[in-house]
Amino acid sequence: MTYKVSVIGTGRMGSALARALFKKGFSTTVWNRTSSKTEPLARLGLRVAPSLKDAAALSDVVIVNVSDYAAAHQLLQDMGVAAALSGKILVQLTTGTPDEARRMESWAGERKISYLDGAIMSYPSGIGAPECTIFYSGSEELFDRTKPVLLALGGNAVFAGNAIGHASALDMAGVNFALSNMFGFLAGYIVCEEEGLPAEAFVGSVRSLLPVIEEILAGISTRIQKKDYAGDEATVQAWSVGPKELLQWGKEHRLAQAMARAQHDLFEKAMKAGRDQDDFASLYEIMKKAES
Numbered sequence: 276m277t278y279k280v281s282v283i284g285t286g287r288m289g290s291a292l293a294r295a296l297f298k299k300g301f302s303t304t305v306w307n308r309t310s311s312k313t314e315p316l317a318r319l320g321l322r323v324a325p326s327l328k329d330a331a332a333l334s335d336v337v338i339v340n341v342s343d344y345a346a347a348h349q350l351l352q353d354m355g356v357a358a359a360l361s362g363k364i365l366v367q368l369t370t371g372t373p374d375e376a377r378r379m380e381s382w383a384g385e386r387k388i389s390y391l392d393g394a395i396m397s398y399p400s401g402i403g404a405p406e407c408t409i410f411y412s413g414s415e416e417l418f419d420r421t422k423p424v425l426l427a428l429g430g431n432a433v434f435a436g437n438a439i440g441h442a443s444a445l446d447m448a449g450v451n452f453a454l455s456n457m458f459g460f461l462a463g464y465i466v467c468e469e470e471g472l473p474a475e476a477f478v479g480s481v482r483s484l485l486p487v488i489e490e491i492l493a494g495i496s497t498r499i500q501k502k503d504y505a506g507d508e509a510t511v512q513a514w515s516v517g518p519k520e521l522l523q524w525g526k527e528h529r530l531a532q533a534m535a536r537a538q539h540d541l542f543e544k545a546m547k548a549g550r551d552q553d554d555f556a557s558l559y560e561i562m563k564k565a566e567s
Contacts (some may be wrong), residue, residue: 276425281305281334283327283350284341284369285312287399292368292428295403297321299427306330308350331359336424340368344375348382357386364389364421365466368409368428372447373440379414382437389417392439394446397429405430412442462521462534469528498556505554512551515542 278301282293285307293316299302306324313323324330331337337360339347347369350525351357365388367379376392382391396408399491407429411418418425418434423433435441454530467477498504506513518538525532550557559560 277301278336278421279334280305280336280338280424281324281330283307283330283347285316286340286342288368288395288402289340290316291399291402292338294319294323296424296427298403301424301427302334304330304333306515313413323383326358327353328355331356331363334363336366336421338366338368338424338428342369344369344371344379348379357388360388361386362388364391365419366391366393366411366421366425368393368395370394370446371443373444375465376412376440376443376525389414390439391417391421392442394435394442395424395429396446396449396464402428407431408433410435410442410445412436412439436460458534462532465530466521466524469530470565495559498554499559503554504550504557504560506552506557507554510552511545511555511557514555515546518542 280296280301282296283306285293285305289305289307290312293303293305297316297319302322304324305313305316305323306327306329310323313321316322316350322333324333339351341347341350344367347367351360351365360383365383365565367376367390371379371413380390380392391411391413393412394410395402396410397404401407408431409425409429410433412424412435415434415437418432435445463481464474464477466525467474494508518535522532522536522539524530525535543557545551545558545561548561550561
């Protein structure tokens with residue numbers, strides 16, 4: 276089956292999704308609340324729908340990529356739009372939480388709309404590339420049926436599971452991991468810059484650390500699964516020296532050390548809980564506890 280596809284939302288990411296579909300030969304319609312944002316796509320030859328209802332009616336697959344789930348729900352709950360979507364495939368590629376995905380699935384099911392929830396792990400410039408990863412969750416049969424469209428968006432279309440919240444859960448986990456590393460990179464860059472080290476030296480040191488970090492992360496995962504927190508390599512107490520040094524250095528150089536402060540506080544909680552001689556992996560138990 277050759278699907279007709281509509282893309283709702285033509286910001287940077289939505290426009291990239293629409294261009295990738297059009298480039299792969301799909302009949303592609305776009306709609307955006309601010310119509311001027313669709314003009315570059317119209318010049319390329321994509322169809323611009325006069326209304327959201329028309330965009331839904333014109334296609335078999337409707338892809339949504341807007342600011343958040345609240346905005347998506349506000350757009351889709353219009354009775355005319357919902358009716359036009361009935362019997363169609365709705366692919367939600369708006370960033371959100373697993374809870375929001377579950378609510379959207381429930382809403383779609385009540386209106387006989389087939390629903391996939393997705394999470395894009397790429398910048399707009401990477402959309403359509405073979406290595407572009409996008410996670411999808413929902414019905415595996417629906418995922419397989421829609422796969423020609425999904426592969427046009429990114430060559431690494433990954434089925435995350437039947438539980439509708441799994442794609443957004445992987446997204447949240449991945450983004451959190453990426454942000455932690457990116458903030459850490461910025462903090463490290465500031466240290467090296469302040470101490471007169473060239474950027475190339477810092478980048479080189481980070482690159483050499485990556486294989487070690489990969490091994491450490493694998494060990495942390497194993498320890499958490501086994502609940503084995505024996506501190507036979509490096510203890511919580513040993514690791515806690517790092518943020519203490521950063522805090523002292525930051526104070527002396529009058530630089531912000533918000534990340535080091537957060538890390539220091541977690542180590543303090545762990546040591547007060549009697550985990551000072553446990554492995555770093557034991558911080559999982561501290562981080563998992565709800566704040567009082």
